[in-house]
């Protein structure tokens with residue numbers, strides 16, 4: 438695989454060039470460099486290895502396509518959300534693999550920038566951008582998912598260090614992670630939101646045990662993580678004791694409102710792939726002539742357009758200095774339901790693929806079956822649809838709690 442080097446920095450537009458110039462730069466670079474075997478719509482596609490994904494994302498960073506809004510002091514490009522969005526539109530438009538480091542780049546990095554010490558920022562941020570270190574997010578527990586404030590993993594201070602005991606579950610990427618963004622409690626469960634504390638815990642600390650969980654698509658991308666007398670220095674603490682809940686809410690707000698901003702452009706790219714796969718086969722092409730199918734495709738196209746509007750509005754509001762707060766739930770609900778509806782449509786079309794269908798259609802069937810299974814998880818992680826509806830009802834529409 439061809440990997441760009443730091444020399445590519447010369448090609449990165451001047452920070453004053455504006456979002457449109459960045460968008461063109463991203464489009465040209467991605468089209469020229471995305472290998473065929475990483476393009477989901479290519480007949481040469483194969484699932485990239487972790488190392489291939491790492492090398493690809495490191496190359497993207499060196500080409501100026503990651504860390505757009507991060508300060509230059511920590512390896513970022515010191516730009517605004519407008520350039521970030523411009524680049525993300527082009528990232529979405531290419532059928533490329535999902536990031537293998539989105540928890541580091543989109544969740545851990547921003548919260549370290551907000552609550553971390555100078556030493557923590559210098560230690561963690563450049564390593565995340567350069568793809569040297571992966572992170573996982575240790576929030577959910579067997580009895581604390583939607584109601585995160587019920588978490589029980591305990592951190593007890595003993596002199597200059599902390600002793601951690603407990604269990605996390607559904608921890609994505611735990612097996613490959615170098616660090617865990619860990620949410621713990623210092624008091625009792627009855628304290629609820631008080632007494633929560635966040636840590637950056639090295640995953641190779643003695644006492645940490647990772648037990649992979651196999652999901653319906655056969656992958657083992659998340660895990661249970663057990664903490665048995667795990668001892669970390671006070672310097673692993675992210676933020677002050679008692680600041681954990683606010684930090685966790687910030688992380689959830691990013692997760693719901695602004696991370697993977699490329700989604701509607703990626704969904705559009707997937708829709709193009711689906712239509713092209715159908716057109717590649719005479720029998721499937723006939724399905725596209727059907728009025729019912731056309732209305733469903735039209736519905737998906739409208740939803741994708743509306744989602745683009747939601748993302749653009751979020752960026753405008755943030756650029757104007759407004760906070761997104763509960764409105765992040767609108768975005769989370771909308772993208773996950775929109776993609777699940779699209780994946781359902783794709784699966785129903787692909788169910789007509791037979792061993793005699795075109796090679797492109799047979800390849801697409803495999804890709805869209807996997808996408809369908811994963812779309813079932815999309816209305817769960819980062820907060821379930823029911824929870825987003827509660828937030829919208831109570832915090833945006835101010836409806837009384839007992840009517841929801």
Ligand SMILES: Cc1cc2nc3c(=O)[nH]c(=O)nc-3n(C[C@H](O)[C@H](O)[C@H](O)COP(=O)(O)OP(=O)(O)OC[C@H]3O[C@@H](n4cnc5c(N)ncnc54)[C@H](O)[C@@H]3O)c2cc1C
Pocket residue numbers: 573574575576577578579580581582583584606607608609610659814817818819820821822823824827
């Ligand atoms: C693919 C995937 C990856 C994940 N990755 C991570 C990760 O990296 N790190 C991490 O910490 N967690 C992760 N999670 C966990 C995820 O955040 C939780 O699954 C989610 O918050 C729901 O919690 P739960 O599974 O405990 O379900 P529960 O909270 O037990 O919910 C069960 C059901 O009850 C409903 N429900 C709960 N409360 C309410 C309410 N107040 N009103 C109406 N309905 C309600 C829910 O909608 C759901 O249908 C991941 C999950 C998935 C599926």
